[in-house]
Amino acid sequence: MTPTNDDGQPVKAGKRTRSAKACTACRQMKLKCDAMDRFPSPCSRCTKNSHFCEIDRNFQRERKRRSEAVQIPQQNQAPTMQTILTPLSQVDSLSNVANNTENLTNGRSTSPPLIAVLQSANDLQPKDEAILGTIIPGHRIRLMFDMFINLYHRHLPILPLEYVSPAKLSEESPLLFWSICSITVATSCPDLTDVIHEHVRDLISKSYLTHYIFKPFTALSNVCAMVFLCYWPLTHRTIQEDASWTYCGLATHMALQIGLHRFTYTEEYAIASENRTTSKMKLLTWLGCFLVNQLNADFHGVPSTATLDYTYIPDLTQYSEQDANVADFIKRVKILHALKKGIDVLGTPDGTLNPSAKALLHRSVEDTFSQLLNEITPLSEIAELTYLHSKLQLHSFLLTPDVPESDQKDAIIPTYLVCMQHIQVIRSLLDKDPDCQYWPFFIVTNLLIATVVLFKLTISPFKGKIDVDVARNNISDSFTLLKRLSTYKGDMASRSQIFVEGIKSMYVEKVISPQLCPVKTRLGAGIFTSTLLEYKKWQRAKTLKQQEEDMARNGIHLSNNTAAPTKDLIGPFFDVMTFDDFWNWDVWPDTLKDV
Numbered sequence: 001m002t003p004t005n006d007d008g009q010p011v012k013a014g015k016r017t018r019s020a021k022a023c024t025a026c027r028q029m030k031l032k033c034d035a036m037d038r039f040p041s042p043c044s045r046c047t048k049n050s051h052f053c054e055i056d057r058n059f060q061r062e063r064k065r066r067s068e069a070v071q072i073p074q075q076n077q078a079p080t081m082q083t084i085l086t087p088l089s090q091v092d093s094l095s096n097v098a099n100n101t102e103n104l105t106n107g108r109s110t111s112p113p114l115i116a117v118l119q120s121a122n123d124l125q126p127k128d129e130a131i132l133g134t135i136i137p138g139h140r141i142r143l144m145f146d147m148f149i150n151l152y153h154r155h156l157p158i159l160p161l162e163y164v165s166p167a168k169l170s171e172e173s174p175l176l177f178w179s180i181c182s183i184t185v186a187t188s189c190p191d192l193t194d195v196i197h198e199h200v201r202d203l204i205s206k207s208y209l210t211h212y213i214f215k216p217f218t219a220l221s222n223v224c225a226m227v228f229l230c231y232w233p234l235t236h237r238t239i240q241e242d243a244s245w246t247y248c249g250l251a252t253h254m255a256l257q258i259g260l261h262r263f264t265y266t267e268e269y270a271i272a273s274e275n276r277t278t279s280k281m282k283l284l285t286w287l288g289c290f291l292v293n294q295l296n297a298d299f300h301g302v303p304s305t306a307t308l309d310y311t312y313i314p315d316l317t318q319y320s321e322q323d324a325n326v327a328d329f330i331k332r333v334k335i336l337h338a339l340k341k342g343i344d345v346l347g348t349p350d351g352t353l354n355p356s357a358k359a360l361l362h363r364s365v366e367d368t369f370s371q372l373l374n375e376i377t378p379l380s381e382i383a384e385l386t387y388l389h390s391k392l393q394l395h396s397f398l399l400t401p402d403v404p405e406s407d408q409k410d411a412i413i414p415t416y417l418v419c420m421q422h423i424q425v426i427r428s429l430l431d432k433d434p435d436c437q438y439w440p441f442f443i444v445t446n447l448l449i450a451t452v453v454l455f456k457l458t459i460s461p462f463k464g465k466i467d468v469d470v471a472r473n474n475i476s477d478s479f480t481l482l483k484r485l486s487t488y489k490g491d492m493a494s495r496s497q498i499f500v501e502g503i504k505s506m507y508v509e510k511v512i513s514p515q516l517c518p519v520k521t522r523l524g525a526g527i528f529t530s531t532l533l534e535y536k537k538w539q540r541a542k543t544l545k546q547q548e549e550d551m552a553r554n555g556i557h558l559s560n561n562t563a564a565p566t567k568d569l570i571g572p573f574f575d576v577m578t579f580d581d582f583w584n585w586d587v588w589p590d591t592l593k594d595v
Helices: 024-029 044-049 081-085 088-094 114-121 138-155 166-172 174-188 190-213 220-231 244-257 260-269 276-300 324-347 355-376 381-399 405-432 442-459 468-485 492-508 527-553 560-576 579-583
Strands: 129-131 134-136
Touching: 024 044, 129 190, 134 190, 138 166, 138 174, 166 174, 174 190, 174 220, 190 220, 220 244, 220 276, 244 260, 244 276, 260 276, 276 324, 276 442, 324 355, 324 381, 355 381, 355 405, 381 405, 381 442, 405 442, 405 468, 442 468, 442 492, 442 527, 468 492, 492 527
Parallel strands: none
Antiparallel strands: 129 134
């Protein structure tokens, strides 16, 4: 029976709308989706097809265009990665390296180890090395390099494997040689960790003078070395001791000086002509420099200092079949490049953007990310983490106090979902590969940031829009994951546990602000950075109180003339200190440097 209105006229059926609870892939194909039932796990279809599963309420389905076959003449095709990067004398022995390197989405490789494939091109046994009064046997150096090739290199493939030769690098590039050793020493030769890390720090200070100032055009290997050290930092006990951000700056400045950012115009800017191998190495090194710069900037809450032209990023089709690891690396660079563009749009360092316009601009950036996701799918779990990290950074722009409350409310659920997806992906990574010692630094920092943001959501004025119990369960899971990610006492994962416990104690004592992000001028500082500053202030107050109690217990009483100025001087310092001061350890009061 046809429905009619009050006048007896037939009512035209309205257009049927699909639920926004389906993931973007199922909505694009107009298929039923169980994403909400399985969340935070991917929906059944995305799990079966190994696709990234994302729930985006703003997603708009795109019509499929008729594909047009494009025939490219064989002589005009771009040379493959293996052809460009491999010297002619080694093409035969290394032709299967890329095929033996496993795609990150598949866990363990069933192919022969890379060491066996590379052995014919790298037969020279490294010699014994003496540093800081310690003799390091050649066979232990070989072990460290073999571990780098098998476990570490695939995460940051900026250096062609055929050049990872300990015998050659020891003579030609000491900093790169010892940087590779420092990355793997904790896993392969833990008793040598302190001496090698100390030697690397000394080499960096010398390399800055000898190569950056006097020999800038021979600094490519040093840039590569410091990019590695930013991705796998040297051991440190506090954020202030972590020199990764400083190394990012040195690597970026060296790279700019030797023209790595102008790869397209190499012949125009280079002093001497160079072969294709050198050009491609420069390309990958600058991409690595950009990647570690953006990741470190996001963690430290400061603007990134490296830029990247979109035309500079290679076409994925050149590498998808020849070298899956390089292709995955390029996908991560594309994601972070889109993030930087979004930060430039939403951050507005000059402060000219009307806060009420942020939601509209955020929507346009979200559309860009949706298009990018279609372009780079499928994603490895590492690339998926990078994508989720970028989404979380962009959502945080709508959670500053100057944004209209209605726009803040609209950003709560997307932020909540992204945080829980972070935890789910890292749990999946650990279940597949419990040996996490070779993972890059940002996996731990991403988990920490997502955990802190999720915790702040549970105590914010908008907590009614999320399931607080589910969020708390995920926070508890993330704490367990941090324990599993910890490799030694005092590392980033173990310090993250202390931080999470600390903000829980602050909540119990009712001294943590329920406001999500009190930072109005963004410039890279968001929910995590402002919460960390609150935590440091709370630590300071506890330290001063403990000192007063210890002095009273020991019978030490300061006169009013002595005690009062101390409190007056230290208190206002913290109230007016900027974020730049916060990261500069030299300007902190002496009484706080042991915190």
